[in-house]
Amino acid sequence: MKPAITLEGISKSFPGVRALSDVSLALYPGSVTALIGENGAGKSTLVKILTGIYQPDAGVIRVADAETTFPTALAAARAGVTAIHQETVLFDELSVAENIFLGHAPRNRFGLIDWKKLNADAQALLHRAGADFDPTIRLRDLGIAKKHLVAIARALSVDARVVIMDEPTAALSHKEIHELYALVERLKADGKAILFISHKFDEIFRIADRYTVFRDGAMVGEGLIADVSQDDLVRMMVGRAVGSVYPKKEVASGEPVLTVSGYRHPTEFEDINFELRRGEILGFYGLVGAGRSEFMQSLIGITRPSAGAVRLDGEVLVIRSPAEAIRAGIVYVPEERGRQGAIIGMPIFQNVTLPSLSHTSRSGFLKLANEFALAREYTSRLDLRAASLDQDVGTLSGGNQQKVVIAKWLATRPKVIILDEPTKGIDIGSKAAVHAFMSELAAQGLSVIMVSSEIPEIMGMSDRVIVMREGRIAGRFDRVELTAEKLVRAAAGIEAQVNGRAA
Amino acid sequence: MMAKLLKNREILLVVAIAVLVALIALRFPAFVAPANLARVYNDTSILIILALGQMAVILTRCIDLSMAANLALCGMVAAMLNSAVPGLPVPLVIIAAMALGGVLGTINGTLVWKLNIPPIVVTLGTLTIYRGLIFLLTDGKWINAHEMSDAFKALPRLDVAGMPVLSWVSLAMIALMFMIMGRTPLGRAFYAVGGNPHAAVYTGIDVGRTRFFAYCLSGTLAGLSGYLWVSRYAVAYVDIAAGFELDIIAACVIGGISIAGGIGSVPGAVLGALFLGVIKNALPVINISPFAQMAISGTVIIIAVAVNARAERRKGRVILKKAEAV
Numbered sequence: 001m002k003p004a005i006t007l008e009g010i011s012k013s014f015p016g017v018r019a020l021s022d023v024s025l026a027l028y029p030g031s032v033t034a035l036i037g038e039n040g041a042g043k044s045t046l047v048k049i050l051t052g053i054y055q056p057d058a059g060v061i062r063v064a065d066a067e068t069t070f071p072t073a074l075a076a077a078r079a080g081v082t083a084i085h086q087e088t089v090l091f092d093e094l095s096v097a098e099n100i101f102l103g104h105a106p107r108n109r110f111g112l113i114d115w116k117k118l119n120a121d122a123q124a125l126l127h128r129a130g131a132d133f134d135p136t137i138r139l140r141d142l143g144i145a146k147k148h149l150v151a152i153a154r155a156l157s158v159d160a161r162v163v164i165m166d167e168p169t170a171a172l173s174h175k176e177i178h179e180l181y182a183l184v185e186r187l188k189a190d191g192k193a194i195l196f197i198s199h200k201f202d203e204i205f206r207i208a209d210r211y212t213v214f215r216d217g218a219m220v221g222e223g224l225i226a227d228v229s230q231d232d233l234v235r236m237m238v239g240r241a242v243g244s245v246y247p248k249k250e251v252a253s254g255e256p257v258l259t260v261s262g263y264r265h266p267t268e269f270e271d272i273n274f275e276l277r278r279g280e281i282l283g284f285y286g287l288v289g290a291g292r293s294e295f296m297q298s299l300i301g302i303t304r305p306s307a308g309a310v311r312l313d314g315e316v317l318v319i320r321s322p323a324e325a326i327r328a329g330i331v332y333v334p335e336e337r338g339r340q341g342a343i344i345g346m347p348i349f350q351n352v353t354l355p356s357l358s359h360t361s362r363s364g365f366l367k368l369a370n371e372f373a374l375a376r377e378y379t380s381r382l383d384l385r386a387a388s389l390d391q392d393v394g395t396l397s398g399g400n401q402q403k404v405v406i407a408k409w410l411a412t413r414p415k416v417i418i419l420d421e422p423t424k425g426i427d428i429g430s431k432a433a434v435h436a437f438m439s440e441l442a443a444q445g446l447s448v449i450m451v452s453s454e455i456p457e458i459m460g461m462s463d464r465v466i467v468m469r470e471g472r473i474a475g476r477f478d479r480v481e482l483t484a485e486k487l488v489r490a491a492a493g494i495e496a497q498v499n500g501r502a503a
Numbered sequence: 504m505m506a507k508l509l510k511n512r513e514i515l516l517v518v519a520i521a522v523l524v525a526l527i528a529l530r531f532p533a534f535v536a537p538a539n540l541a542r543v544y545n546d547t548s549i550l551i552i553l554a555l556g557q558m559a560v561i562l563t564r565c566i567d568l569s570m571a572a573n574l575a576l577c578g579m580v581a582a583m584l585n586s587a588v589p590g591l592p593v594p595l596v597i598i599a600a601m602a603l604g605g606v607l608g609t610i611n612g613t614l615v616w617k618l619n620i621p622p623i624v625v626t627l628g629t630l631t632i633y634r635g636l637i638f639l640l641t642d643g644k645w646i647n648a649h650e651m652s653d654a655f656k657a658l659p660r661l662d663v664a665g666m667p668v669l670s671w672v673s674l675a676m677i678a679l680m681f682m683i684m685g686r687t688p689l690g691r692a693f694y695a696v697g698g699n700p701h702a703a704v705y706t707g708i709d710v711g712r713t714r715f716f717a718y719c720l721s722g723t724l725a726g727l728s729g730y731l732w733v734s735r736y737a738v739a740y741v742d743i744a745a746g747f748e749l750d751i752i753a754a755c756v757i758g759g760i761s762i763a764g765g766i767g768s769v770p771g772a773v774l775g776a777l778f779l780g781v782i783k784n785a786l787p788v789i790n791i792s793p794f795a796q797m798a799i800s801g802t803v804i805i806i807a808v809a810v811n812a813r814a815e816r817r818k819g820r821v822i823l824k825k826a827e828a829v
Contacts (some may be wrong), residue, residue, distance in 0.1 A: 286737040302704060323707030334705055341705075342699040345765050354695055355706040366686045408706070 002065070004029045004193035005050075005081065005162045008057030014047055018215045019045040020056075027162055027193035032184060034204040034225070035197045037214035038237055038455060038488075043197055046214070047164055050195070051083050052076030063161075077179035080161035083170055084151045090139055094255050097122035097135035100154045125153040130141035130179075130186055145176030152183060164189060164195045169203060181207055199287050201492055213237055230494055231485075238455055238484035246460025247436045249443045253277030253463060257447045258330070258416050260299065268294040269471035272308070276447045277418060281438065283462030284451040286491050291471035292451045293335060296418050300325035300332045312415065324353050333406055333422065334371030335451070341405040342392035348386055349375035351393050352408045383433060402434065410441075417441065418449040423457060435461060453482050467491050516774040520781060525784040534785055540668060547780025548673035549728050549735075551773050552746075554754040555680045556721030558772040561755055562693040563714045564700065564764030565622035568612060570725045571747035572633035577604045577729030578723075579646070582739035586650040593654050600730040601723050607633060608722015610714035622714075630748070637741045648737035659735045669731060676724065680769050689716055697764025725750035753800065754779050757807040766811075767820050778803065 003026035004097055012020040020042045027033055036042050048054040049061075052070035061068055063079050068074040090099045098105075102124045108114040122135035131149040139147065148168060155163050165184075169177045184207050187194060198204055204211070205225060212222040212234040221236040256275045263272035269291040276282050291408045298305045301319040310317045312328055319325045325332070342351055352375040353360050360370040375389050382403040386396060393404055402422070409417060419438065423431040437459060442448050452458050458465055459482055467475040467490035475490030488494075528535045553570055560567045581600040584591060614625040628664025648656065659669040680738070684690035692713045695703040700710050733739045760767030779800060786796045 300705075321709065323708070323709070326707045332705060334702075341702055343695050343702050343765070345698045346694060350691065350694075352690065354703075354708070357691060361688060362689060365682075366688065366691065409815055 001028050003027055004064070005060075006060075006062040006080075007046075007050070008060045010046070010049060010056045012049060012054060012056050012142070018217055022051075023059075023214070023217070023219050025195075025219070026220075028210070029161070029191045029193050030188050031209045032194040032196050032236075033179065033186055033210040033212060034190060034208035035195055035212050035214065036199075036204065036233060036237060037296055038453075040238075041214040042217040043214055044166075045217075047083060047166055047195075047197070050076065050081055050164060074496070077158055080159060082155040082158060082164060083160070083164040084148060085166050090150060090154075091148060092140035093138065095136050095138055096126070096133070096142070096150050096153075099139055099150055100135070100157050104158065110493070121157070122153070125156050126150075128186075128190075129153045130183055132188060143176070145179055148176075148180065149183065149415070152187070153363055156503075160192065162195065164197070164450050166197045167199070167414055168196075169198065169200065175204070199492055201233065201494055204233075205230070205297040225275060229231075234488050234494070235486050246457075247432070247439050248281075248461055249439045251279040251443050251463070253280040254445070257313060259311040261311075263295065263298065263305050263311050265294070265298055265303065265305050265471075268298070268303075269468075271472055273473070274466055274476075276449060278447055279442050280463045281442050281446050281448045281450055281461055283458040283465040284449060284455070284468060285458045285487050286453070286468035286474075288453060290468040290491065292468050293420055294471075294498075295468070296332055296420060296449070296451060300330055300418070309322055323354045326412055329413075330418070331355070331409040331412055331416070332418040332473055333409050333416040333420060335420040335424065342393045342401045344392070347390050348379065348384075348393055348396070348404055349389040351404050352378060352389075352411055355408060357409045374411050375407070378411045379404065381410070382437060399431075399433075404436070414446065416447045417448065418451070420451040421453065422450060423452075423454070456485055458487065459484060469493055504660055513768065513770045513774060515810075516771065516778065520774065520778050523778070523781055523785070527781075527789060533541060539671075541670070542750060542786045544673075544777070545670045546668050546784055547776055548669045549731050550747075550750060550754055550780060551673045552676045552724050552728050552774040553732075553751045554758065554771065554772040555676060556718065556724035557751045557755050558758075558760050558767055559589040559680075559684075559693055559717040559764060560622075560714075560721045561752075561760050562697045562764055562767050563710075563717045564697045565714050565717065566626060566752070566762075567608075567611060567718060567721045568623065568626040568752075569607070569630040569633055570721060570751055571744040572630045573604055573607045573722055573725035574729040574732060574740070574747070575743045575745075576607065576633045576637050577601075577726040578733035578743060579640060579729075581730045581741045582651060582655075583640065583645040584732050585652055586646055586654045589655075593652075593658050596655065597727065597730050601726040604725040604726015604729060605719055606668045608718045608720070608725070609715075612628060612718030612721065615718065616618075616711035616715040617749050619711075630709040634741065634745075643741055646733075648736060651734070651737060656734050656737050659731055670728075672727070672731065675746065676727075677769060678775055679779040683720075684769055689713070694765055695760075697766075699765070716796070750779060753804050755805055756811075759807070759811055761811060775807075 005027050007023065007025045010020055010023045023042070023046065025046070035043055035046070045054060049056050052073040052075050061070065068079060070079065090343040091102070094102070097119045101118055105119060106114045106117040110360065117133050126132065126135060126149070129149050129152045131146065131153065132492055133146065139150065142150065168180060184194060187285065196208055208225050210223065211228060211233065213220050213233060215237060254277055257278050261273050264270035272295055286292050294303070297303050299310070299319070301321045301324055301341070310319060312330065317328055319328065319330070343354070349372055353371040356374060357366065360367055360374055372389060379386070384400055384403045384407065386400065393401060396404065422434050422438065438448055439448070450461060463479050465471055465477045465482060465487065467487060469491055474493065475486065478487060524535060533539060553574070553747050557567055557570060577600040580603055582594050584599060611626055611629055614620050615622050618776055659667060661668045664669055684693070692703070694706050695706065695708055696713045703710055732744060754776040755767070755772055756762065756775070757778050758767070758771035758773070760771055782800060782803070784794065786799065
């Protein structure tokens with residue numbers, strides 16, 4: 001059978017990061033190929049190349065034997081490649097039919113939109129997608145699963161040959177997932193080539209025909225699902241040497257600093273209990289959307305838990321706002337540096353001192369000299385490279401911005417620091433600096449919670465690891481018993497095998 | 504060096520004002536006499552005070568459309584207080600006007616903070632309500648000069664060290680806002696909330712509360728301006744300062760205060776107001792019709808926004824390059 005689309009030798013680099021190196025992939029009509037890999041393995045980059053958002057640095061794309069390029073998203077769509085994303089990219093205020101035909105609506109002879117034909121065609125497409133609802137209702141009145149169906153109908157409307165589904169079940173309920181499986185079967189029967197990206201092994205084995213495993217931007221295995229076991233896939237995903245490059249200092253962790261018991265939230269997480277000791281780095285691993293960040297935000301008072309108690313240094317605390325958390329000595333370095341971290345447009349020193357103004361000011365007035373001193377102390381400890389502390393944070397590189405954000409939190413002299421994806425999106429040099437610093441902090445007696453989706457980082461830096469899955473704690477591991485396979489299994493919900501082979 | 508100076512908005516504005524004044528001087532040399540320039544400043548004082556309040560609000564990504572209506576209501580109440588109790592010391596009247604202005608600002612702030620209504624809707628609503636209240640209070644009647652006490656009317660004109668009190672009050676407010684913006688945690692919070700509200704939350708700043716205080720500030724300054732306006736022009740009626748909210752916002756925009764929040768400075772707001780003040784005072788003396796004046800003001804606003812947008816876009820590109828690397 002001839003593949004519908006072939007990628008050969010695709011490479012793509014970003015400044016400081018090699019996202020894909022020499023990757024090949026073939027998608028066959030009427031067949032579902034599962035794309036498997038950890039976060040950061042290069043899956044999204046590949047999808048973006050397939051849909052014309054990124055241009056590969058090297059390599060060839062072939063559609064039906066003809067070599068081609070996708071210089072724009074439109075070119076990819078014309079070639080019949082369409083993607084259905086986790087969060088559907090549709091318009092809530094438009095009708096279902098308008099969403100399906102946005103950009104290529106049928107016209108009447110005056111060049112105006114032919115509404116009758118639009119709605120009739122939409123109805124027919126929805127029928128083919130197995131969704132017989134009224135195409136004139138507004139999209140926002142639909143549930144997520146039905147929105148997916150609309151996205152699929154849209155894919156059908158442009159006569160897609162290749163359908164990419166990027167974690168389509170992440171936001172779906174159990175029943176909706178089964179409807180989606182049925183739909184995938186229908187698309188298969190229609191002869192579409194499907195690329196199915198998922199972290200969930202059960203669904204991969206349920207619907208995929210073939211698999212391709214990515215690791216660190218390279219393809220490490222492919223074949224038929226029938227010929228492979230879950231164990232093999234996990235080993236391909238994580239199989240690599242870990243630990244040597246991490247500057248983890250051995251610290252005898254002391255008495256408990258922070259005790260969290262019975263934290264729960266009506267929709268995001270429940271039953272969160274753990275202890276954090278002095279000088280310890282506690283890793284929080286899990287898939288994206290496992291509820292780790294949500295729990296952390298609740299811990300520092302951004303959202304309210306419905307139940308739960310916190311004890312810090314033996315004192316029971318009620319944290320109602322981030323300001324109270326900072327006063328108590330718990331700080332959170334958020335994941336999205338751009339959105340939640342630095343304040344672009346403000347000078348570096350003001351960014352650093354923002355949460356510490358109560359220390360640097362006297363009787364309600366800011367003391368700039370104190371602010372500069374504090375900012376200088378902490379930015380130099382982090383080896384920040386900037387011409388002057390007066391300069392706008394926005395002029396710094398990503399890694400240096402991250403250092404400013406971390407300096408900001410250290411300057412509050414916290415007892416517990418929560419780092420959410422501390423090295424996401426920064427170059428390798430800055431990563432090493434952040435890791436070394438984290439290790440030093442723990443050695444100085446600070447307790448660190450590190451939320452990370454990168455297995456090497458979790459394994460390299462943590463004293464203990466808590467794995468979260470679907471809003472609950474799915475596993476706890478000490479450093480000595482930690483293996484990448486255990487982490488992946490706990491996070492993906494694969495039952496431990498009694499006679500499992502040694503890692 | 505020169506290029507760097509020209510990138511600074513405030514210096515650019517000073518240059519623009521200087522060029523404008525020089526052009527006017529070519530046609531009408533008396534305009535640049537120090538006494539006349541002082542008069543222009545005095546005439547712009549109220550706009551400066553209002554622009555400073557508006558600046559605080561705009562910095563936090565909000566807007567206060569109700570400032571002029573607030574001014575009119577407070578001015579009217581001050582005038583009624585004065586005509587009802589002529590013996591009441593003027594400072595008490597001023598304090599009453601500022602307190603009322605503060606309360607009106609608090610209403611805006613509370614609606615924005617607690618009910619999460621978009622600021623433009625809140626202040627559009629209160630604008631109408633405040634104007635309506637004036638009518639309800641007065642049945643549309645005017646309060647004229649003869650109904651006001653002499654002390655009430657004289658204060659803004661009183662000469663102190665060669666300048667009227669009105670000018671001194673605006674200088675004092677500039678100094679006060681300098682302090683608040685540059686030297687207090689609240690001022691810093693205005694910038695943080697406007698610059699990146701999500702990040703501000705994590706640093707322990709309550710975004711809603713910060714906006715609330717910005718509205719209190721703008722309301723109080725509007726209250727003060729209410730007294731100054733009514734006593735200076737010696738008349739109070741429903742429609743005083745009608746449409747003035749647009750001048751206030753224009754002054755801020757010309758002064759480089761970003762409508763998107765987080766960027767702006769006290770000198771910027773003052774210079775923006777002065778720029779409008781110079782145009783308003785100069786164009787009549789060189790015989791340009793009021794309608795041409797409006798067109799010129801509008802053109803200046805659009806140019807100012809375009810210049811600011813260019814400056815902000817450059818910054819955006821840098822961020823995008825980094826986002827690409829993620």
